[in-house]
Amino acid sequence: MPKVTYVQPDGTSRTVDATVGRSLMQVALDHGVDGIVAECGGNAMCATCHVYVAPERLDDLGPLCSDEEEMLDCTASPRAATSRLSCQLPVTEDLDGLVLRLPEEQL
Template sequence: MPKITYIEHNGTEHVVDVPVGLTVMEGARDNNIPGIEADCGGACACSTCHVYVHPDWVAKLPPKEDMEEDMLDFAFAPDAERSRLTCQIKVTPELEGLVVEMPEKQI
């Protein structure tokens, strides 16, 4: 299982194993990581699983699809390059070591 590091806005780190096939959002939800609310349950219908992907990982992730781009417009302080919705990032073995940072709040 790939280890993913979730960093809260206050700097608290949570390193968890997330099974391949789940999303990064499901990994946060299943491990009670604060800062990712996931109000829509992963349907890409809100922006409450918004994170900033560590700069080292931005180019390693699949590109954003149009629906994700649209929903990021509703996120708190989105960053054009680093912002992603964790419900749209499927965990694969290649994501071993992924680091995501939570925004100050979710909208």
């Protein structure tokens, strides 16, 4: 089972077992990770599951879809080149060791 680390804005981190096939947003909710609001339930309609991905791992995630691209322009915290919506990122074995930084705010 892949391990994913969620890093809070204050630097504290939590590493969890991620179920293959679930989204990284669902994994965060499953494990009670603070900082993922998921207001729309994972439909790429709210941008409250915004995360920053380690730059060297961006290619492991696949391309942005048009809905994700549009919603990333609506994030509460600044969008970066490494910004993604965790609801649009399915867990695969290849994501073992992935580190996601959470933004200061989601709403």
